[in-house]
Amino acid sequence: MQAEVKQVEQRVKSHWFKDGLGEVVGGLMFILLGVYFTLVELLGESSLVGGLLQAGFIVVFLGLFYLGRRLILGLKTKYVVPRAGYVEYRVDREHQMGKRIGAALFAAVIAAEAVISIRVPGILNWLVVLTGLLVGLMLVFAQLRTGGIPRFFFLGAFSLLIGIASGLTRLPDGYALGFYYGSMGVIFSVTGLLVLQNFLKKYPLQMGPADEE
């Protein structure tokens, strides 16, 4: 019976991803991060705007995170709840530490990207490769936790490949990061939109009251 309970748990968790909105908004946030890094590189630290952008990284990052979260919840309320219903997930204390470590690592890597201006010697821009690897691992982890979303494996592999490709371009850090985040953002958005399109077809708007009580 333990296996059945696990299956139900995974199915319910995968519900959050079945509309693709998380990927669409996440993709948009990645594109904005890509624009941010490209702008910082383009304007240079010495310019006023470039310096301000670099100094305000934490605000930009937290702002994007907050806006993304609000946007996802708003869109889900408007488009998903009337079609597929509402569910509030339990706080999974068992895996809470793992999630926090993952989020902290990701934030630390992005912060390092924003702050580090000296290039690591070698063929690859290791920071971009590390980002690709980290995002890839997070996607694979999400797939394993939900147990039914194979597209996350492909997205994870793409993340690593694009991370390596961005590193190999030997572009300045900001452009390489901009390329990575921009490309991943586009891939996330496209897959998210395709998933969303299928979801809207599969779950037409419910007419009338949801229950018969």
Add this chain to the structure above:
Amino acid sequence: MKNNLQGLVDLDRVIHEPARLMLVMILATVESADFLFLQGETGLTKGNLSAHLSKLEKAEYVRIEKTFKGKYPLTICRLTPAGRRALTNYRSSIGEALGKGR
């Protein structure tokens, strides 16, 4: 084994019914869920789902409240501590009767 099998007689019949077991198992994995979500996950008809939820509510295993999410009216269901305990007891009883790990 005989004693274990006899334990089946004492199984909680409110939970033992497959549709209600499915509902309780789903609700055990979430904080709360609405009627439409449960309908989608279980594949039950509205009338069936409503009847099973009423039985679970009557047994005080599920709490049902009407609310709104934005402009959208919701019938939110959540498992009570008694419902959670009942599921745990049910799992342990059925596990003992059928042999753990099967």
